[in-house]
Amino acid sequence: xxxxxxxxxxxxxxxxxxxxxxxxxxxxxxxxxxxxxxxxxxxxxxxxxxxxxxxxxxxxxxxxxxxxxxxxxxxxxxxxxxxxxxxxxxxxxxxxxxxxxxxxxxxxxxxxxxxxxxxxxxxxxxxxxxxxxxxxxxxxxxxxxxxxxxxxxxxxxxxxxxxxxxxxxxxxxxxxxxxxxxxxxxxxxxxxxxxxxxxxxxxxxxxxxxxxxxxxxxxxxxxxxxxxxxxxxxxxxxxxxxxxxxxxxxxxxxxxxxxxxxxxxxxxxxxxxxxxxxxxxxxxxxxxxxxxxxxxxxxxxxxxxxxxxxxxxxxxxxxxxxx
Amino acid sequence: xxxxxxxxxxxxxxxxxxxxxxxxxxxxxxxxxxxxxxxxxxxxxxxxxxxxxxxxxxxxxxxxxxxxxxxxxxxxxxxxxxxxxxxxxxxxxxxxxxxxxxxxxxxxxxxxxxxxxxxxxxxxxxxxxxxxxxxxxxxxxxxxxxxxxxxxxxxxxxxxxxxxxxxxxxxxxxxxxxxxxxxxxxxxxxxxxxxxxxxxxxxxxxxxxxxxxxxxxxxxxxxxxxxxxxxxxxxxxxxxxxxxxxxxxxxxxxxxxxxxxxxxxxxxxxxxxxxxxxxxxxxxxxxxxxxxxxxxxxxxxxxxxxxxxxxxxxxxxxxxxxxxxxxxxxxxxxxxxxxxxxxxxxxxxxxxxxxxxxxxxxxxxxxxxxx
Amino acid sequence: xxxxxxxxxxxxxxxxxxxxxxxxxxxxxxxxxxxxxxxxxxxxxxxxxxxxxxxxxxxxxxxxxxxxxxxxxxxxxxxxxxxxxxxxxxxxxxxxxxxxxxxxxxxxxxxxxxxxxxxxxxxxxxxxxxxxxxxxxxxxxxxxxxxxxxxxxxxxxxxxxxxxxxxxxxxxxxxxxxxxxxxxxxxxxxxxxxxxxxxxxxxxxxxxxxxxxxxxxxxxxxxxxxxxxxxxxxxxxxxxxxxxxxxxxxxxxxxxxxxxxxxx
Ligand SMILES: Cc1cc2nc3c(=O)[nH]c(=O)nc-3n(C[C@H](O)[C@H](O)[C@H](O)COP(=O)(O)OP(=O)(O)OC[C@H]3O[C@@H](n4cnc5c(N)ncnc54)[C@H](O)[C@@H]3O)c2cc1C
Ligand SMILES: Cc1cc2nc3c(=O)[nH]c(=O)nc-3n(C[C@H](O)[C@H](O)[C@H](O)COP(=O)(O)OP(=O)(O)OC[C@H]3O[C@@H](n4cnc5c(N)ncnc54)[C@H](O)[C@@H]3O)c2cc1C
Ligand code: SF4
Ligand code: SF4
Numbered sequence: 009x010x011x012x013x014x015x016x017x018x019x020x021x022x023x024x025x026x027x028x029x030x031x032x033x034x035x036x037x038x039x040x041x042x043x044x045x046x047x048x049x050x051x052x053x054x055x056x057x058x059x060x061x062x063x064x065x066x067x068x069x070x071x072x073x074x075x076x077x078x079x080x081x082x083x084x085x086x087x088x089x090x091x092x093x094x095x096x097x098x099x100x101x102x103x104x105x106x107x108x109x110x111x112x113x114x115x116x117x118x119x120x121x122x123x124x125x126x127x128x129x130x131x132x133x134x135x136x137x138x139x140x141x142x143x144x145x146x147x148x149x150x151x152x153x154x155x156x157x158x159x160x161x162x163x164x165x166x167x168x169x170x171x172x173x174x175x176x177x178x179x180x181x182x183x184x185x186x187x188x189x190x191x192x193x194x195x196x197x198x199x200x201x202x203x204x205x206x207x208x209x210x211x212x213x214x215x216x217x218x219x220x221x222x223x224x225x226x227x228x229x230x231x232x233x234x235x236x237x238x239x240x241x242x243x244x245x246x247x248x249x250x251x252x253x254x255x256x257x258x259x260x261x262x263x264x265x266x267x268x269x270x271x272x273x274x275x276x277x278x279x280x281x282x283x284x285x286x287x288x289x290x291x292x293x294x295x296x297x298x299x300x301x302x303x304x305x306x307x308x309x310x311x312x313x314x315x316x317x318x319x320x321x322x323x324x325x326x327x328x329x330x331x
Numbered sequence: 332x333x334x335x336x337x338x339x340x341x342x343x344x345x346x347x348x349x350x351x352x353x354x355x356x357x358x359x360x361x362x363x364x365x366x367x368x369x370x371x372x373x374x375x376x377x378x379x380x381x382x383x384x385x386x387x388x389x390x391x392x393x394x395x396x397x398x399x400x401x402x403x404x405x406x407x408x409x410x411x412x413x414x415x416x417x418x419x420x421x422x423x424x425x426x427x428x429x430x431x432x433x434x435x436x437x438x439x440x441x442x443x444x445x446x447x448x449x450x451x452x453x454x455x456x457x458x459x460x461x462x463x464x465x466x467x468x469x470x471x472x473x474x475x476x477x478x479x480x481x482x483x484x485x486x487x488x489x490x491x492x493x494x495x496x497x498x499x500x501x502x503x504x505x506x507x508x509x510x511x512x513x514x515x516x517x518x519x520x521x522x523x524x525x526x527x528x529x530x531x532x533x534x535x536x537x538x539x540x541x542x543x544x545x546x547x548x549x550x551x552x553x554x555x556x557x558x559x560x561x562x563x564x565x566x567x568x569x570x571x572x573x574x575x576x577x578x579x580x581x582x583x584x585x586x587x588x589x590x591x592x593x594x595x596x597x598x599x600x601x602x603x604x605x606x607x608x609x610x611x612x613x614x615x616x617x618x619x620x621x622x623x624x625x626x627x628x629x630x631x632x633x634x635x636x637x638x639x640x641x642x643x644x645x646x647x648x649x650x651x652x653x654x655x656x657x658x659x660x661x662x663x664x665x666x667x668x669x670x671x672x673x674x675x676x677x678x679x680x681x682x683x684x685x686x687x688x689x690x691x692x693x694x695x696x697x698x699x700x701x702x
Numbered sequence: 703x704x705x706x707x708x709x710x711x712x713x714x715x716x717x718x719x720x721x722x723x724x725x726x727x728x729x730x731x732x733x734x735x736x737x738x739x740x741x742x743x744x745x746x747x748x749x750x751x752x753x754x755x756x757x758x759x760x761x762x763x764x765x766x767x768x769x770x771x772x773x774x775x776x777x778x779x780x781x782x783x784x785x786x787x788x789x790x791x792x793x794x795x796x797x798x799x800x801x802x803x804x805x806x807x808x809x810x811x812x813x814x815x816x817x818x819x820x821x822x823x824x825x826x827x828x829x830x831x832x833x834x835x836x837x838x839x840x841x842x843x844x845x846x847x848x849x850x851x852x853x854x855x856x857x858x859x860x861x862x863x864x865x866x867x868x869x870x871x872x873x874x875x876x877x878x879x880x881x882x883x884x885x886x887x888x889x890x891x892x893x894x895x896x897x898x899x900x901x902x903x904x905x906x907x908x909x910x911x912x913x914x915x916x917x918x919x920x921x922x923x924x925x926x927x928x929x930x931x932x933x934x935x936x937x938x939x940x941x942x943x944x945x946x947x948x949x950x951x952x953x954x955x956x957x958x959x960x961x962x963x964x965x966x
Contacts, residue, residue, distance in 0.1 A: 114834030123928030206868030
């Protein structure tokens with residue numbers, strides 16, 4: 009049976025959830041088109057984590073366990089992937105479109121002269137088993153339906169959050185690969201790593217989003233969020249100027265929200281941002297400009313100055329004033 | 332021991348129009364500077380006299396109000412020295428990095444806000460005539476993109492039209508270049524202002540009207556230094572409206588109000604226009620006019636000049652507060668002024684301080700008196 | 703002293719000005735103004751800083767239509783020493799495979815490179831696949847999402863800062879390498895207008911066609927691509943109420959409170 013591969017990303021043994029989303033989707037496609045779904049799992053001491061991965065749709069988990077694979081390293085990872093692909097000739101390899109997933113896929117594509125669909129938001133095969141997917145472009149306003157033509161393997165990266173993680177009851181085998189190659193990095197070495205606490209707002213129920221209109225006054229935003237029991241997100245410029253971490257940036261180069269409630273303060277509504285809020289439930293925005301493009305994306309646009317309205321709202325929420 | 336760098340001294344003094352030589356280091360300027368605790372005014376001039384180019388933060392915090400000059404016993408044009416220092420710092424690539432962003436916005440969108448070029452006048456509903464108008468309005472970017480400024484512009488057009496004036500609007504123009512001048516990018520400024528002047532001339536106006544004292548100052552006093560010729564009179568709207576009033580074309584009704592007037596630095600101190608606005612205010616029957624402590628040539632500053640309005644200049648807001656306090660002191664809550672920067676600065680700051688002060692452009696006042 | 707620092711620079715339409723015609727299913731870029739891809743400006747800024755620190759020559763290379771000329775000159779005005787435009791009808795319709803091939807071939811032809819910088823992604827196609835792809839064609843290491851090149855040591859290694867989930871990592875990478883630079887990681891310098899005048903009037907832009915690169919028409923453009931676009935769709939935002947609430951701040955705060963109450 010032809011194989012459909014999913015690259016499972018991890019760091020220090022911690023599995024990237026969006027890889028499991030892709031794996032769950034792959035299983036669905038595998039059942040429909042007759043592929044054997046294989047999870048490719050590279051890391052250090054990850055063999056005993058293979059169970060955790062496999063249940064999300066794999067019929068086989070290929071593990072490459074090596075201390076040098078503890079963190080992502082584009083040199084080593086592409087080398088290992090190259091060996092594996094040459095050995096097994098999969099029909100298709102899928103990646104989650106995370107920073108590392110995109111980094112790796114772009115390299116592999118040229119190595120194997122493969123077609124590569126970029127950060128797709130839908131995925132399927134056509135009758136000749138060529139991969140088809142929707143690729144958003146121009147800041148997310150327009151999507152192209154793109155198809156791979158006859159290359160094998162064919163590749164795609166999948167936008168995190170578009171597919172659901174599922175569990176399957178079927179059994180799977182875990183195979184540890186010994187590639188017999190030396191895995192010493194020659195060109196890229198990791199010197200250090202600094203990770204703060206990572207906050208994943210892609211699954212938050214409620215989010216307060218700060219735009220440039222807040223002037224970077226995160227104290228006010230955080231206070232409001234706390235009172236609402238919400239998480240905080242920002243538009244890109246606030247991450248650029250460093251008042252908030254990249255991880256909570258919303259939009260086409262950040263996170264896509266799926267919250268029930270989004271309260272957006274002082275964001276103008278640029279396409280690169282609004283693509284990140286299209287899946288939200290109720291969207292309430294505060295902007296002093298009644299004609300700001302964000303209006304199109306709002307259920308309610310409250311026209312006024314954040315610094316006048318929000319402190320008052322905070323008082324109401326604290327119960328210091330009566331509504 | 333500090334040794335005088337004569338060559339550099341000449342270079343900086345030349346960039347400052349020779350002003351540093353007039354200073355005898357009395358220190359009055361530092362004492363009087365509205366932001367004197369963050370700007371070492373006298374010391375910077377001392378450095379210049381020694382041939383050392385200052386590049387401290389204060390150089391960029393200065394709002395070029397020239398209040399210091401108004402107090403200087405030797406009438407040193409201190410803002411000109413600041414601008415000379417900025418220019419040389421820019422040349423030596425020692426100016427704050429963020430300023431690049433403002434320059435990019437002016438270059439790409441024709442305004443320092445970075446708002447789309449195509450939307451500069453998308454709000455303008457009033458019909459204006461662009462064939463042989465009596466006046467052509469050269470609007471300030473802030474007025475064009477700020478709701479409040481748009482109101483003032485619309486009212487100005489209506490007031491002019493009610494006096495029988497054919498009004499045209501300079502739609503092809505970009506930013507007048509004020510911010511570019513203050514950042515010190517002379518070569519971009521030169522290119523920009525020549526392009527503006529050429530387009531403006533092609534409309535063949537008989538008078539160019541500005542709502543901003545900054546646009547006025549640039550067109551009238553700075554453009555010619557960069558060989559950008561405007562062959563017709565440039566007037567601030569208060570000047571033109573005052574002429575209309577004296578010609579009996581402006582019919583004003585009654586309005587009960589007690590008001591004070593804030594002279595914008597670039598109107599009063601830089602260009603001596605102090606009587607026209609007062610004449611207009613006092614022409615409105617029923618208006619009680621009170622003068623603040625600092626007025627006319629010795630006016631205070633709203634904090635918006637010299638780039639203050641476009642940059643994150645927290646200190647500048649102290650100047651704004653000082654002025655708002657003077658308004659309260661004379662027992663009124665109506666502050667009339669004649670500059671889009673002033674309106675924006677005062678309105679924003681009054682919100683923060685919680686002062687109940689209404690800020691009008693003279694046009695707002697006239698427009699109410701006409702209705 | 704560094705050898706050549708090459709910046710791959712793309713010109714893109716401003717995303718908010720691109721419209722879609724659902725009937726003809728075409729993307730209308732004609733009314734949109736173009737600009738240098740924002741992240742590529744950051745890449746160029748980084749390149750210029752490296753040059754100031756370590757010497758070398760900054761060369762901009764771009765694959766696109768002749769109208770991009772103006773933007774390459776702008777890059778020169780910002781401080782690039784040279785600019786090359788690869789322009790050929792046969793390149794139309796390239797996906798990332800022939801794009802990387804063409805750019806890599808041009809970079810080889812320029813030669814003598816130590817560092818190649820790209821933007822993290824373009825604001826139109828936005829695949830982010832071009833930088834690693836070029837790395838593979840040239841058989842050199844690639845690093846994506848970098849926010850700085852901290853230091854380059856005498857022994858030919860560079861220390862770079864790369865953004866990762868939850869933070870960043872510091873990597874050591876061997877020269878020559880290619881890196882994709884994060885959007886917004888620095889402030890691109892504004893061009894010197896004396897230089898701009900020269901760049902606009904006198905600078906000689908090099909233009910290469912695929913023949914100059916020794917590529918044949920089968921290898922590039924639509925024919926050389928591994929993917930095809932079969933359809934285009936507008937991604938419609940869900941219908942929103944778009945109710946505008948105005949009033950005094952006190953009132954608005956109360957209205958907001960009412961709207962939010964159900965979610966507490
Ligand atoms: C390739 C690329 C990728 C990008 N990716 C992203 C992305 O993932 N996410 C993202 O967010 N952006 C992204 N951007 C940037 C995007 O194009 C916009 O520049 C950005 O979203 C603007 O952020 P903003 O709305 O916070 O700021 P602005 O556009 O400056 O808007 C500020 C708003 O606040 C309002 N305001 C100001 N003061 C007040 C006040 N006191 N009270 C109330 N309202 C006020 C103003 O009216 C204005 O509407 C990307 C750009 C490119 C080129
Ligand atoms: C909506 C849409 C969807 C698409 N989907 C796919 C797809 O799924 N698969 C696919 O293979 N192609 C796809 N393409 C085509 C792809 O965008 C083009 O091949 C494009 O030429 C290069 O890719 P990019 O813009 O995505 O570059 P990115 O990889 O996003 O660009 C990163 C950096 O590479 C450099 N660079 C990129 N292009 C150039 C250039 N022409 N000249 C100089 N430097 C450059 C720049 O520094 C840029 O910042 C799509 C295009 C569109 C419009
Ligand atoms: S007040 Fe005038 S003379 Fe005195 S130090 Fe200042 S600039 Fe010099
Ligand atoms: S111009 Fe104004 S801000 Fe600048 S030094 Fe003089 S008083 Fe101070």
